[in-house]
Amino acid sequence: MKYKSYLIAILWGIQFCFTLPVSAQNTIQQQKDSLRRAIEQSDGTDKLRSYNRLYYLYMSEIADDRKMDTLLTLFGQTEAEAIRQGNVKMQGMVYGNTIISHINRNEYDKIIQKAPGYLDFYILHEQWKLYYQIHMQLITAYNLKGDYKKAAEEAKLMFDRAKARKDKAGMATALYATAITYNVQDRWKEEEDCFRECIRLLWEVSGYDNILTQAYAFLCSSLRAQGQYDKLLQLVPEYEKAIARFEKAAGRTQPEAWGNLYVALMNTYIDTKDYDKAGEYLAKLKGIVNNNISRYELARAKALILQSRGDYRKALAAIDSAAVEVQESEFDLNAVRKIKMEILTRMGRFDEAFTLFDTIIAANDTIKDVEINARFDELRTQYEVEKHIAEKERNLHYFLFTLGICLVLALLLTATFYYNRIIALKNHKLYERIKEQDRLANAVETAKATDTLSPSSEQKSLVMRLQEYLLSGENLSNADMNRDDIISALGTNRNTLTEAVKAVTGKSPMEYTRFLKIEEARRMLDSHPEFTIEAVAFSCGFNIPSTFYRLFRKQYGISPAEYRKMANSSPKK
Template sequence: MKNLLILLAFLTLFPMHPAAATSLVDSLRQLAPTLQGKDKHFALARIALTTNDIADWDSVIANARTLQDTVSLSMGLTNRIICLSNQAPIELLQTEVDKALSFLRSSRQFNYYFHTYRVYINTLFTARQREEAQQTATDMFEAARQEKQPLGMAMALQVQGSMYYQLNLYTKAMDALEEAYRVCPAYTSEINTLVTHALICEWLCMTALKLEDTGKLTTYADRYHENVEYRNEIRLGDPSGHFPVTAAAFRAQAMLRSGRQEEARVLLDHALTFMRPGIPARAYEHYYEARCEQLYRQADYTGALIAIDTLLNTHQGYFPFYLHDLLRKAEILAHQGKGVESTRLYSRYIAMQDSIERIEIAARMDKLQTLYEVDRLKTEQRNSFLWFLIATSSCTLTLIIFAGYIVYSRRLHRKNRILYQRYLEQEKMEERVLDAIEVLPINSLSKESQLFCQLSELMHEQKLFTNPNLKRKDLAELLHTNETYLANAIRTNTDGKNFHDYITDLKLKYASRLLIENDSLSVSEVGEKSGFNSSSTYFRVFRERFGMSPTYFRNISKEK
């Protein structure tokens, strides 16, 4: 597995020549079906690394699942993410990354876990989603801290520092990278630590060059060199020669800035012995930077231009580095006396810088527009949810009110039924009392009771109470008595009622009988027939007397 990891790193950074790659893939595709176990996995992985095709990585993953090989499966998932990062939209990539990270963390394959994280962060940064990239790097560091993985913490800080570097925030980059160096475990512990340590040292040297800090450049160049020496001790292969060449380049840069130009030249000449034909110049970019600087300081502008042109070809598409190379070439041309060409390059540099700034502004505007749309959608969703809550609450409240109304109506109906039954019982009782009074000898009653009996008989026969304008004086004359004596007779025989209450009570009793017995009359007509000259008075006193409206009284009287 150690050799496979080295091969993966090498092929990812420095792909093969197309013709050789095609021939190798064809041979491996024929060979793979005949292989078993790890041999088949290695062949499939070699095909996928060469083609960088998602379908081939899916084959690697499927085979690893068949073998139930967690390490091989993790390797396949990570490299599939690398493949997707170059092809898929960010939204799709994010979904795949989330699934891969979930598996890698749960299976505790932290080397692949943090490598996948780093690939995703770099993809976000390249897509100019810089805030998301910074936040994801913070999330990566926090995940590493929670899992107590110092190597993961170092990788998170390294990718954070590299982003600061590309944003020209060199002081911040140095702080992040030095913290990464501090938390990184000893590079002698494992291969991944060795590779991460070298990467951190590489970015530290690059940042020290930008800050023109010769002391730190010397320190970290020496530590990078120690890393390479340890590789040689453990016989860890480097097919490209990238690491010894890069170590020599940074040490040469430190020598040049210390005035040791000849030593730097000798060291760079020695670095040439590690460079391999067929390997892309990108593997040796730091060598060409150092060689350009060395030749420039020796006033060999022709040689310096050759080196800087190599860098320009290497850095096409990597704008921060390409612009630096362009500016450097303009300076060399100016020293060479080629003012027109130098001016043309300066103009091109300014135009590209402006173009990048416009792209940055456009990207920010797009992001602001996106944020606006997101906020608008969130507001709409929040408002929709609020209206949903209001509607739900209203419906719930309506249901509660309706249920309460039903309960109240049923209770009211039961109460009114009881009141109606009591009314009927009272009517029967009054009839029995009247019947009993009629059989009594008239001489046995008091004069007031005799007068009241005459009044009751008159009211029963002539229904005088139905006259809205009936006065106590009129009744007194009909009964051949005075008003005071009549009032006393009424008060004595009706538990203290006055004339008005007595007449109203007769009207209500008559109205109740009409409501029960005469369906041809409307409720209002019953009130008029009973002697009420005002409907409002009729309804009010009826409710006070019977505890319900005349309409309800009639309805309840019809129930069986």
């Protein structure tokens, strides 16, 4: 149920998509074009309705990153228009749909970033139903990131605000969120207490029957996890009344609500070995199967019931079907294997049963490793969250200043001009820094020439000979040249060369060779504008231009093309 809890929590939030119905037209694109024309030609509420319908179309396509970018732009335009018209209701709807869009893309960090500001807006304008729904999604985001402490803090804040207003629906929603946080941590007793109080409050309000029936489903799961089957069965009449109330208020049947009840009863009777009763509820479930009832659970239940009746051949087929439907975890797959092993044993197929037993043992080891890794992931996530909070507090004033500057620049410059300007300034500074390094290098060489201390004059001489050798003839362009070639040409040995180059330059011979090649390439970019960058790379011993680009940027912090552009635009000295 732990995995299902995530799904239900998210589905509950998705259902409050604040959109208006869209009439069917020939194609989605025709609808979009028509709505864009309507936006241009209309004003007031009609314009906001057209915006609403347009971004609704894009919300169905947000798996595409480009469509998501367009959708966020539309949200911004709708928000601006709503603010211009003073329509705070539409503004609140935009914020709600923004959060839903991020939920559907599993963008939990963005929900955590945006939701607090939206919640402040709802409080200011007393849009409390939207406030509770969005706060619920914020708590869900923290749970899905594994930050249960923060989720619990937000749920308590939500409860306290509702309690201050004596809002029973808000208090119940907060308790629901708190119970979900306990559920994902397997804290069954605390989850049970929260859901019982949540249910008590929801019976006293109207309009929240969907949450009420889901709370009963979770409560049944918690009681089953604790082995409290008598209490679960005592809960059934209340649960059925809640579903009946939901159907009366909605004006239609609620198969998902009945399905959750039947699944709880079917699994309860399987746990208590009452397979005849379990079979009754399995039969009921087959008549209302939908996407929210796990086919794996149905196949598993069918296999256990058939096994209890001695129909091992059909039980084996059913458990094989359950194995195909397993998508949640290796833990569930191992549970299926255990049932299959028992069926094979009862059929007398002992060799197959022993083979499956070995697989189960191996899988158990894997499950333990996964659990350990999951714990590490949880700790790592907590560390990242705390690190983010610390950085946010430390840089608060910096962010505010940067935000102000960005807002001013947005009014004065286009985004393209601003970007190019910043890049040009950065490249110019890097170019000046490189030239300054040249001057400093010359000064250092002069100082070294007069320095009688280490490195020794012999080492300096050897490095000078190495430099002359590398820069002479075709040596620089020889990509196949290696250390042995250099040692042979200089008439020295590996250790002497390595010690000399290290003492004089701080680099290994091959690092120094690469440094000289890049340095010579830079000089050629300065002095030979007629050469292409690829030609310069080949001339300096780089057969693969991409390697040259990477090493050049690593050494100077700027690409060869950017450097040449700066060199051509700077005055010659």
